[in-house]
Amino acid sequence: xxxxxxxxxxxxxxxxxxxxxRCDPISGHVSLFWYQQALGxxxxxxxxxxxxxxxxxxxxPSDRFFAERPEGSVSTLKIQRTQQEDSAVYxxxxxxxxxxAFFGQGTRLxxx
Amino acid sequence: AQSVSQHNHHVILxxxxxxxLGCNYSYGGTVNLFWYVQYPGQHLQLLLKYFxxxxxxxxxxxxxxxxxxxxFSFNLRKPSVQWSDTAEYFxxxxxxxxxxxxxxxxxxxxxxxxx
Numbered sequence: 524x525x526x527x528x529x530x531x532x533x534x535x536x537x538x539x540x541x542x543x544x545r546c547d548p549i550s551g552h553v554s555l556f557w558y559q560q561a562l563g564x565x566x567x568x569x570x571x572x573x574x575x576x577x578x579x580x581x582x583x584p585s586d587r588f589f590a591e592r593p594e595g596s597v598s599t600l601k602i603q604r605t606q607q608e609d610s611a612v613y614x615x616x617x618x619x620x621x622x623x624a625f626f627g628q629g630t631r632l633x634x635x
Numbered sequence: 636a637q638s639v640s641q642h643n644h645h646v647i648l649x650x651x652x653x654x655x656l657g658c659n660y661s662y663g664g665t666v667n668l669f670w671y672v673q674y675p676g677q678h679l680q681l682l683l684k685y686f687x688x689x690x691x692x693x694x695x696x697x698x699x700x701x702x703x704x705x706x707f708s709f710n711l712r713k714p715s716v717q718w719s720d721t722a723e724y725f726x727x728x729x730x731x732x733x734x735x736x737x738x739x740x741x742x743x744x745x746x747x748x749x750x
Contacts, residue, residue: 526678556737565639565725565740566679579735614679621736622667622686622729626679 525549527627529615535633536605544600544630548617555598556624557590558614566614572598573621605634637662639728641741648716649749656711656744658726667729668709669738670700674722682724685709696720718750 528547536542548555553574558566559582568582574595583590587605592598602609612631616624639660648654660666670682683694690702700711709726723745727738 554736558740563742565641565727565742566738567740568735568737571736579737581735582737616679622684623681624738625681626671628678 527615527617527625529613529627529630531630532628533631533633535635538606538634539604540634541601541603542605542632544602544613544632546598546600546615546617546627548596548598548615549625550596552617552619552625553595554618554621554624555592556616557598557600558616559584560612560614560629562611569600569613602632605632607634610634637728637730637739639726639739639741641724641726641744643744644742645745645747647747647749650718651715652748654711654713654716654720654746656724656726656746658709658711658741660707660709660726660728660739662707662728662730662732665731667731668700668702669727669729670694670698670709670711671725671727671740672722673725673743679725682711716746716748718748720746721748722746 530545555572557569560566570590571579572592587603589601612629614629616626642657668685671679685692693699725743726741
């Protein structure tokens with residue numbers, strides 16, 4: 524399909540384990556966002572890339588969270604030493620312009 | 636901090652009833668406004684958006700929203716809902732300041748339409 528693709532769709536991690544979540548944006552999209560959506564809440568901003576440059580990481584909750592987009596297309600969100608409060612759906616969105624965002628289906632992370 | 640409020644967390648309507656979902660934001664500057672919908676098991680999809688101009692915006696599937704600047708509101712409306720409108724609806728705001736390019740979302744409203 525031509526949409527934003529995220530993998531895996533579901534991830535169960537033991538507390539303390541490192542995880543990596545992948546986002547394949549729509550081809551040619553310059554902007555890429557990561558959001559975290561806790562159960563029963565709206566998405567909350569984590570970080571923003573313009574091409575390969577990470578222009579805003581103000582939403583990353585701790586230094587255990589790290590994101591990269593080395594070639595300006597695929598992005599990976601890494602969470603080190605996962606904790607139970609990291610359990611959430613992680614959403615990726617991409618767009619040609621800053622003002623648009625096409626969302627993927629998300630990765631549901633459960634930390635046990 | 637800037638915030639977006641959706642006061643109705645759950646709404647239950649019968650088919651053909653009219654819908655209005657509230658959205659208020661707390662920011663005094665220029666904003667871009669969005670409504671997203673998430674059908675069960677699917678990704679967030681854009682319903683409509685407002686950037687400038689006519690404050691009454693029409694979106695897909697018969698939805699519309701009105702930006703009232705004096706009330707800091709952007710309420711979503713539909714004259715006659717269908718069972719297929721059952722979904723979760725999110726209001727989002729992009730604040731045009733130096734704080735960044737992100738969307739700030741409300742907590743969502745879960746709509747159930749009874750057939």
